[in-house]
Amino acid sequence: MLETLKEALFIENGRCPICKRVLFFTKDHICIDCVKKLERPSGREAAEMFPGDPSKRRHGVYLYKGNIKEITHLMKFDNRPGLCSFMGKLVGRELALLERQDELEELDLIIPVPLHLNGIKERGYNQSELMAMEIKSELSKKNLALRSKVAIDVLVKTRDTPHQRDLKKSERLVNVKDAFEIKNPEMIRGRKVLLVDDICTTGATVHACREAILKEGASSVVVVVMAVVEI
Numbered sequence: 001m002l003e004t005l006k007e008a009l010f011i012e013n014g015r016c017p018i019c020k021r022v023l024f025f026t027k028d029h030i031c032i033d034c035v036k037k038l039e040r041p042s043g044r045e046a047a048e049m050f051p052g053d054p055s056k057r058r059h060g061v062y063l064y065k066g067n068i069k070e071i072t073h074l075m076k077f078d079n080r081p082g083l084c085s086f087m088g089k090l091v092g093r094e095l096a097l098l099e100r101q102d103e104l105e106e107l108d109l110i111i112p113v114p115l116h117l118n119g120i121k122e123r124g125y126n127q128s129e130l131m132a133m134e135i136k137s138e139l140s141k142k143n144l145a146l147r148s149k150v151a152i153d154v155l156v157k158t159r160d161t162p163h164q165r166d167l168k169k170s171e172r173l174v175n176v177k178d179a180f181e182i183k184n185p186e187m188i189r190g191r192k193v194l195l196v197d198d199i200c201t202t203g204a205t206v207h208a209c210r211e212a213i214l215k216e217g218a219s220s221v222v223v224v225v226m227a228v229v230e231i
């Protein structure tokens with residue numbers, strides 16, 4: 001009841017969470033000015049994480065700096081599914097502008113980095129999954145990735161791992177090693193995959209997911225993350 005009322009009154013996205021300006025007549029969850037101010041990666045962060053092999057490319061849309069930190073926090077800990085979808089929309093739009101559109105045209109599967117069941121119970125949703133849905137929708141609008149589908153039942157997190165942010169760099173790789181598994185290998189074999197995550201710090205999580213997907217015979221895995229930490 002309260003949720004319906006909140007939605008009807010647009011309380012959830014009534015104000016920009018960054019500058020607190022009221023968001024009139026818009027479905028946006030952050031005001032245009034604050035979106036414009038989000039910092040973009042340049043230099044090493046903008047380059048691919050796995051240079052040389054285009055099938056292992058990684059794209060980071062924003063730099064994990066300034067307001068994106070607050071946005072990420074709200075997405076994870078403030079019950080803001082609408083904000084997650086909105087950020088997915090922004091990421092999808094940016095992705096559609098990329099030069100290497102051949103990678104996107106031929107995509108078969110869009111796979112969000114999964115949460116462990118405990119994480120879903122705690123949060124009520126997977127932010128990367130909500131983002132993946134919007135990414136698919138934005139790419140379709142540009143006639144990209146038309147035959148792709150968002151697959152949420154393929155890659156699963158089988159081990160509940162401590163939060164990566166609480167660990168040292170060296171501990172992070174070990175923490176997520178073998179934490180992800182492919183449930184339906186027949187869906188992966190020979191497929192071109194886009195892997196979606198919210199933040200990339202050391203790359204340990206996307207690396208573990210990528211390895212699990214490639215192990216089952218996917219032909220390529222391109223990674224897109226909303227925010228990438230400065231190297």
Ligand SMILES: [Zn+2]
Binds near residue numbers: 016018033035
């Ligand atoms: Zn604002």
